[in-house]
Amino acid sequence: MREWTILGAGALGCTFAALLTAKHRPVSLLLSERHRRHFHPALEFIALNERRRLVSTHPRHAEQATGIECLLVMTKAYQVLPALNNLRGLPADTPIILLHNGMGVAEAVARAFPHNPLLAGVTSHGALKEGPWQVRHTGKGETWLGPVNDKGRAFAHLLKPLADALGHAEWSEDIVSLQHRKLAINAVINPLTACHHIRNGQLHEPRFADVLNQLAEEVHAVLTRLGETETLAQFLRRLNSVIGLTATNYSSMHQDLAHGRPTEIDYITGYVLKHAEDLPVPVCRQLYNEVKKQGG
Structure with missing residues (x-):
């Protein structure tokens, strides 16, 4: 055995x-x-x-x-x-x-x-x-x-x-495609919850509607460039489902920042930024910088 x-x-x-x-x-x-x-x-x-x-x-x-x-x-x-x-x-x-x-x-x-x-x-x-x-x-x-x-x-x-x-x-x-799907979710939920010190479910509050949608659009555009075929509507449905199912959870990045540990921002949002090339991803970049500033 x-x-x-x-x-x-x-x-x-x-x-x-x-x-x-x-x-x-x-x-x-x-x-x-x-x-x-x-x-x-x-x-x-x-x-x-x-x-x-x-x-x-x-x-x-x-x-x-x-x-x-x-x-x-x-x-x-x-x-x-x-x-x-x-x-x-x-x-x-x-x-x-x-x-x-x-x-x-x-x-x-x-x-x-x-x-x-x-x-x-x-x-x-x-x-x-x-x-x-x-x-x-x-x-x-x-x-x-x-x-x-x-x-x-x-x-x-x-x-x-x-x-x-x-x-x-x-x-x-094609495990890379499944990794991309998970990374896309993490690239939205993790830095947002970490920077705002909130549980996952709070991302469904009206105050986060605009930034949530813009961040999702940026991440989706980069993953599309990498060859993923999921539509933006499909990604948003999957994202909102995960937020709902994990509503009471704190993301791992939130927990890392809260406890003064290094985060995985370089391998999540950093991966998105690396592959964005000429695509505009201002929210991704702002969140990346903020997490790094807070010690991540």
Whole structure:
């Protein structure tokens, strides 16, 4: 039975660990140096039905990389490459699955690990860290994986254990398009909620109507240039649906700014700005600058 090693012991990484262990899949958490002497051997997981249980995983550190069989990367986008570069001796046949917000990282990972099978994914599961080693599963969603390189295509079989644990997992040969769809939503919701210090649902208040529509138009125009075929009307329906479904949530970017952590703005809005070229995207640029100004 293949062990899943999760790099990124945040809310979502711990939630995936809990869901996998519930299906009797072996899981290890790859921990940073700060956890070496303070690691609590079990985390408290609060399920969607409010049931609480302790989840035991195998702690692993960077020098134990030679034993990693399957690596699920769930760190922040800016942490991915530095964290992977610390894994001396990671076997060349170990699949690396990138499951993080934003885009622009996979290309660098492919260059740094040219011999490893490389996959990328998107998920709409929600999770919240309520305390040290205490996480709450806040929403069930879809998960998609797809190949980044040719070797990654041989690992579609990883979907079955993921689907059993998560409730849904499917394969897409065009994972970039699915990443674009998620990034488009994040590029609207995250910086707006972060800059205005609000929950997602507050974006439906009349005061945000104009900026929400203009930002959506800018993001949609850039994604269209990148080859996406979703119409503006379709994107707006999807955007408004996500805002409604996550109305009581704070976005990850809001939480990062609120807690003084770096944000993923460079891999979300920054990705949009990078590919805008001559397209006018003044709201995107203003929000990018404001997040950076606030410490992001």
